[in-house]
Amino acid sequence: MSKKKILIVEDEIIIALDLKMRLENYGYSVLPIAGSARDAVDYAESHRPDVILMDVILKDDETGIDAAREIKRKSSVLIIFTTGNPHLLYDDKGIKIFSETVLSKPCSDQELIGAIESDPFA
Secondary structure (H helix, E strand, O other): OOOOEEEEEOOOHHHHHHHHHHHHHOOOEEOOOEOOHHHHHHHHHHHOOOEEEEEOOOOOOOOHHHHHHHHHHHOOOEEEEEEOOHHHHEOOOOOEOOOOOEEEOOOOHHHHHHHHHOOOOO
């Protein structure tokens, strides 16, 4: 397994730190944690992660979906959505907004690592 750089976008610090610890235990390099959609876009541009773990609901005016749209306009980085509300990633016709993987919170290490290592661009 290569040492992929991972950006965690999560506004709940306990969840973010838990993800960070779990990922580091598997040998991944974890970038500074982004707590907002704006930080996610800025960090994605400045740090160029290999993978982004993107929470859908953030505490600011923009969502993880908004951040993902902006990031995808500039990059083909793998975004893995993490959410307790997976229905938010579907439009009103039930069509998935993004083709990215969606992990329901909480996810197991096996699900998390499997999603990260399934990167089609690796």
